Amino acid sequence: MSSAASGSTGSSRSLSLVALFAALLAVFGLIPKIDLPFGVPITIQTLGVMLAGCLLGPKRAFLALALFLVAVAFGLPLLSGGRGGLAVFVAPSSGFLIGWLFGAVAAGAVMWALPGNSPRALALRALLASFVGGVVVVYAFGIAGLVLLAKLSVSQAFIASMAFVPGDLLKCALCAGLVHTVARGVPDWGFGGRRAA
Amino acid sequence: MRGEPGTFLVDSASAPHVQLDQVTLRRGITTVFQGLSLTLAEPRIGLIGDNGAGKSSLFRLICGLETADAGSVAVCGHDVRKDRAKLPALVGLMFQNPDDQIIFPTVVEELAFSLSPSGISRKEARARASAFLAARGLTAWADRAVEGLSQGQRQHVCLLALLIAAPRILLLDEPFASLDLPGQASLAADIDASAQQVIVSTHVLAHVRHFDRVVWLDRGAVKGDGPGAEVCAAYEADVAARPRRMNSVPAEMAS
Amino acid sequence: MRGEPGTFLVDSASAPHVQLDQVTLRRGITTVFQGLSLTLAEPRIGLIGDNGAGKSSLFRLICGLETADAGSVAVCGHDVRKDRAKLPALVGLMFQNPDDQIIFPTVVEELAFSLSPSGISRKEARARASAFLAARGLTAWADRAVEGLSQGQRQHVCLLALLIAAPRILLLDEPFASLDLPGQASLAADIDASAQQVIVSTHVLAHVRHFDRVVWLDRGAVKGDGPGAEVCAAYEADVAARPRRMNSVPAEMAS
Amino acid sequence: MRSLYSERPTWLHAVPAWLKLLSIAMLGTAFFMIDTPVWLAAGALLVVLAFASLGRATRPALRLVVSVVIVAFMIAGFHAWMGQAMLGLVSALRLASACLLGAMLTLTTRFDELLNVFETLLAPLEKIGVKTGRLSLSLGLMLRFTEHFFVQWRRLDDAHRARTGRAGGFKLLAPLTIRMLVTARRVGDALVARLGQ
Ligand SMILES: Nc1ncnc2c1ncn2[C@@H]1O[C@H](COP(=O)(O)OP(=O)(O)OP(=O)(O)O)[C@@H](O)[C@H]1O
Ligand SMILES: Nc1ncnc2c1ncn2[C@@H]1O[C@H](COP(=O)(O)OP(=O)(O)OP(=O)(O)O)[C@@H](O)[C@H]1O
Ligand SMILES: O=C(O)CCCC[C@@H]1SC[C@@H]2NC(=O)N[C@@H]21
Ligand SMILES: [Mg+2]
Ligand SMILES: [Mg+2]
Numbered sequence: 068m069s070s071a072a073s074g075s076t077g078s079s080r081s082l083s084l085v086a087l088f089a090a091l092l093a094v095f096g097l098i099p100k101i102d103l104p105f106g107v108p109i110t111i112q113t114l115g116v117m118l119a120g121c122l123l124g125p126k127r128a129f130l131a132l133a134l135f136l137v138a139v140a141f142g143l144p145l146l147s148g149g150r151g152g153l154a155v156f157v158a159p160s161s162g163f164l165i166g167w168l169f170g171a172v173a174a175g176a177v178m179w180a181l182p183g184n185s186p187r188a189l190a191l192r193a194l195l196a197s198f199v200g201g202v203v204v205v206y207a208f209g210i211a212g213l214v215l216l217a218k219l220s221v222s223q224a225f226i227a228s229m230a231f232v233p234g235d236l237l238k239c240a241l242c243a244g245l246v247h248t249v250a251r252g253v254p255d256w257g258f259g260g261r262r263a264a
Numbered sequence: 265m266r267g268e269p270g271t272f273l274v275d276s277a278s279a280p281h282v283q284l285d286q287v288t289l290r291r292g293i294t295t296v297f298q299g300l301s302l303t304l305a306e307p308r309i310g311l312i313g314d315n316g317a318g319k320s321s322l323f324r325l326i327c328g329l330e331t332a333d334a335g336s337v338a339v340c341g342h343d344v345r346k347d348r349a350k351l352p353a354l355v356g357l358m359f360q361n362p363d364d365q366i367i368f369p370t371v372v373e374e375l376a377f378s379l380s381p382s383g384i385s386r387k388e389a390r391a392r393a394s395a396f397l398a399a400r401g402l403t404a405w406a407d408r409a410v411e412g413l414s415q416g417q418r419q420h421v422c423l424l425a426l427l428i429a430a431p432r433i434l435l436l437d438e439p440f441a442s443l444d445l446p447g448q449a450s451l452a453a454d455i456d457a458s459a460q461q462v463i464v465s466t467h468v469l470a471h472v473r474h475f476d477r478v479v480w481l482d483r484g485a486v487k488g489d490g491p492g493a494e495v496c497a498a499y500e501a502d503v504a505a506r507p508r509r510m511n512s513v514p515a516e517m518a519s
Numbered sequence: 520m521r522g523e524p525g526t527f528l529v530d531s532a533s534a535p536h537v538q539l540d541q542v543t544l545r546r547g548i549t550t551v552f553q554g555l556s557l558t559l560a561e562p563r564i565g566l567i568g569d570n571g572a573g574k575s576s577l578f579r580l581i582c583g584l585e586t587a588d589a590g591s592v593a594v595c596g597h598d599v600r601k602d603r604a605k606l607p608a609l610v611g612l613m614f615q616n617p618d619d620q621i622i623f624p625t626v627v628e629e630l631a632f633s634l635s636p637s638g639i640s641r642k643e644a645r646a647r648a649s650a651f652l653a654a655r656g657l658t659a660w661a662d663r664a665v666e667g668l669s670q671g672q673r674q675h676v677c678l679l680a681l682l683i684a685a686p687r688i689l690l691l692d693e694p695f696a697s698l699d700l701p702g703q704a705s706l707a708a709d710i711d712a713s714a715q716q717v718i719v720s721t722h723v724l725a726h727v728r729h730f731d732r733v734v735w736l737d738r739g740a741v742k743g744d745g746p747g748a749e750v751c752a753a754y755e756a757d758v759a760a761r762p763r764r765m766n767s768v769p770a771e772m773a774s
Numbered sequence: 775m776r777s778l779y780s781e782r783p784t785w786l787h788a789v790p791a792w793l794k795l796l797s798i799a800m801l802g803t804a805f806f807m808i809d810t811p812v813w814l815a816a817g818a819l820l821v822v823l824a825f826a827s828l829g830r831a832t833r834p835a836l837r838l839v840v841s842v843v844i845v846a847f848m849i850a851g852f853h854a855w856m857g858q859a860m861l862g863l864v865s866a867l868r869l870a871s872a873c874l875l876g877a878m879l880t881l882t883t884r885f886d887e888l889l890n891v892f893e894t895l896l897a898p899l900e901k902i903g904v905k906t907g908r909l910s911l912s913l914g915l916m917l918r919f920t921e922h923f924f925v926q927w928r929r930l931d932d933a934h935r936a937r938t939g940r941a942g943g944f945k946l947l948a949p950l951t952i953r954m955l956v957t958a959r960r961v962g963d964a965l966v967a968r969l970g971q
Pocket of ligand 5: 615
């Protein structure tokens with residue numbers, strides 16, 4: 068078990084991992100988005116949210132997303148399509164942005180709670196975790212945001228969000244695949260923030 | 265240890281030393297140490313042994329990077345798990361691979377960072393780092409990108425970053441591995457002259473043969489421990505007596 | 520060279536060799552080589568010199584990782600810039616830092632990858648890599664994560680990855696640096712027995728002193744070139760005659 | 775941890791880090807607000823010229839830039855294929871500019887200068903008792919890791935080319951993931967060893 072990815076969230080070790088996943092979101096921001104008419108883009112950055120949850124666990128995933136959003140709020144153009152600044156937090160998509168924070172936590176919590184340690188089991192855990200966190204939770208916040216900020220009705224917002232589902236399911240699969248790779252390459256990684264066995 | 269009256273006074277007066285007590289360490293699928301006890305108090309100690317014997321793991325334990333699964337590790341009387349914040353002043357590690365140690369993009373920043381636990385301002389730290397380099401005739405290195413240095417030069421930077429921090433115990437993990445002859449000679453001379461405790465792991469026995477104490481690790485256990493000349497000779501004899509290793513007989517090469 | 524009739528036949532019959540012609544190489548702010556010409560045709564060649572002399576840069580040029588700013592580099596008659604695709608079969612590099620070389624997460628994948636230029640299927644490559652490890656008594660390593668190996672063990676993996684690829688010319692950049700004594704001895708024996716051309720850079724002169732040819736690089740220029748014993752002695756004499764290097768006199772250490 | 779920082783001095787090295795960060799934030803916003811292709815193209819051209827003015831110092835980042843340009847073309851092509859050539863052009867220009875700006879920052883800015891800027895920015899928080907030292911280190915490391923994705927990819931690509939004579943492409947994604955996680959762990963270790971926590 069040793070050091071691995073474990074340790075208190077305040078240590079430099081966590082700090083480094085947290086910064087890495089914030090950076091991962093920034094790199095994903097370079098991959099262009101596909102714009103949809105109601106003002107919320109399809110972006111690969113949600114994959115970063117899922118990965119943060121599965122690989123870091125709830126606490127540190129939260130910190131990673133918070134760090135990323137702080138950098139965005141500072142005006143760094145890190146959201147897909149090179150956006151940044153405070154304006155993005157009052158746009159139709161801002162519900163989703165806040166949802167990322169809690170989606171990552173949820174994904175981390177599910178990843179943490181599920182049993183199984185073989186690469187295959189970990190990939191399955193990640194599949195479920197990324198669905199719960201990256202889809203269910205993120206959409207819940209996103210739909211609320213659309214209702215409040217884009218003045219859509221709940222059912223309109225719900226239907227509009229369905230446009231993201233195929234892409235997001237693909238991301239869940241990718242996330243599971245990457246977790247599988249990591250499980251083989253870094254066997255003592257503490258998935259979901261657990262102390263590695 | 266913490267909070268006992270007088271601990272500090274006794275502590276800073278006492279010679280630097282490291283104490284491992286019944287340490288068990290597992291890393292991944294390997295049990296690196298199993299109930300290892302060791303007191304390292306001599307001013308110069310060499311650490312030798314095969315690849316994978318546990319030399320780097322021992323260093324990582326001592327500076328608190330690995331947590332023992334059982335047993336305890338204390339540096340100058342401070343438990344490494346509890347007194348983390350005090351460790352950098354007590355013990356410093358020169359990593360085996362320079363890329364693992366260096367964080368900053370330029371040499372002077374990297375050295376200045378070593379001074380940050382001492383609490384001085386960034387500007388002050390940078391000034392001291394520049395002066396430190398200048399005193400070594402390395403002013404030209406200050407603004408160089410670490411990326412633009414050769415591996416041996418990077419290893420040299422790692423050494424300097426450790427020296428400027430000036431901890432009481434220096435752990436050098438294969439410090440000679442990429443240094444050129446002049447660099448090796450001057451490091452060896454510096455080790456001999458240092459007032460700090462120095463523990464050196466190396467595969468080049470010539471560098472530790474004259475030490476008063478050398479510890480030979482074999483698959484995580486102490487197989488030899490005593491005066492450098494004796495232990496090195498015993499290790500060499502052991503190596504010579506082994507059947508020629510299969511693992512690197514390259515069929516292609518020999519074909 | 521390409522397309523000339525009969526080139527291939529002549530080529531595969533000819534002994535492996537490397538030819539540098541008036542090469543200038545700039546990396547960052549350093550002009551590493553300035554009009555360097557060198558023919559490397561002997562079966563064993565040692566490469567020595569100070570940190571930053573250009574040993575690794577020379578290797579990177581030969582296997583096409585650096586592009587000369589002027590002049591040309593040819594391996595077995597193939598220009599490294601034009602015949603990129605042919606290079607892997609001709610020349611292989613063991614990197615100085617294992618982290619620069621290893622791509623894949625497990626040992627067997629890494630070795631299997633070395634076979635990919637030969638065009639066999641992935642499954643076949645993997646089977647051969649397993650067999651290769653088994654023949655060396657290293658079956659247990661096959662599925663191990665490279666990340667869970669010690670530095671010396673990783674360097675060993677780098678060596679194995681090069682050997683299984685079996686190029687005609689082996690470039691070994693400080694291959695001994697992290698290997699333990701048995702590993703060093705068996706690598707040295709293998710080099711001596713190999714049928715391929717082997718070029719070794721090292722700071723441990725003992726490993727190349729018996730070579731027929733050793734090249735001593737000094738700030739990118741050839742300062743000595745000849746029989747190993749002579750060139751090594753000349754280098755050692757030169758080092759001994761220099762004033763003791765300021766750069767690593769550690770005030771703290773000596774205080 | 776390796777970097778792209780260029781030791782070959784350029785005019786941009788002398789520009790204070792805060793000004794560079796501010797420019798990136800403002801230019802990023804500007805590029806996002808503009809959606810007239812002509813103006814965007816003019817802006818992108820300016821960025822390219824500024825990048826080119828750094829001369830040989832850009833060499834460590836050239837491979838990165840070339841791959842970004844390729845991706846940008848792919849995006850433009852994809853959109854053209856979907857019948858939205860203009861939109862494609864706009865996305866491609868934004869992506870290319872954002873990348874060049876980021877590369878210019880990393881090529882010419884030291885890490886401790888960045889940390890200084892973040893510490894100054896966050897100073898007000900210090901008054902209300904937030905430990906800003908760690909937060910600015912996190913922000914700085916986030917930018918370092920963003921850069922490091924490219925550095926690490928270049929190293930892997932070198933390793934790939936040395937052994938196959940070809941560039942690695944998508945095959946390097948899984949190894950890259952692992953290497954980044956491992957690097958973050960090692961950076962965490964280096965920080966712990968030197969800072970004590
Ligand atoms: N990535 C790089 N970018 C810019 N300059 C570099 C780079 N790598 C090395 N250099 C410079 O090139 C010169 C030669 O370096 P090289 O790595 O070839 O030396 P070397 O002989 O292998 O040294 P060592 O014994 O330390 O391995 C050095 O002066 C170094 O500063
Ligand atoms: N990051 C890691 N994760 C899991 N196991 C590891 C890790 N690093 C090393 N090990 C294992 O721990 C054992 C001791 O490794 P260590 O690095 O301490 O050896 P070493 O004596 O320093 O060897 P070398 O001479 O090669 O540097 C080895 O068997 C190795 O397989
Ligand atoms: O960039 C932003 O301003 C926020 C974008 C939010 C996009 C949401 S997250 C869930 C869903 N899946 C996508 O691919 N896009 C949306
Ligand atoms: Mg070691
Ligand atoms: Mg070198």
